[in-house]
Amino acid sequence: MGLGIPGPDEQIDLLTMRAGVRIERIVSHGHRSATDFWYDQADDEWVLVVKGSGTIAFDDGETVTLGTGDHLLIPAHRRHRVENTEASTIWIAVFIPTQPV
DSSP: OOOOOSSSSEEEEEEEEEEEEEEEEEEEESOOOOTOOOOOOSEEEEEEEEEEEEEEETTSSSSSEEEEEEEEEEEETEEEEEEEEEEEEEEEEEEEEESSO
């Protein structure tokens, strides 16, 4: 599971999934969400930047920049998008159901 070849999409690898909890490794090569796109997820999402940096923008105007070792919990249905990423940024994303599975 390398860093992949930069392309139009991020590389997303499912690491494990149990009892509704999903853990992914995401590799970004300067990727960003489309300007008019917002994630609106039913699960809480905890993200950790393993390497590199990226900025998450929220629809209320808040932005959070994360660097290596930084993490953030994004509550379910908090609309957000990836504003920018550094080349070869590695994220770990943990999706946690808000309702029992």
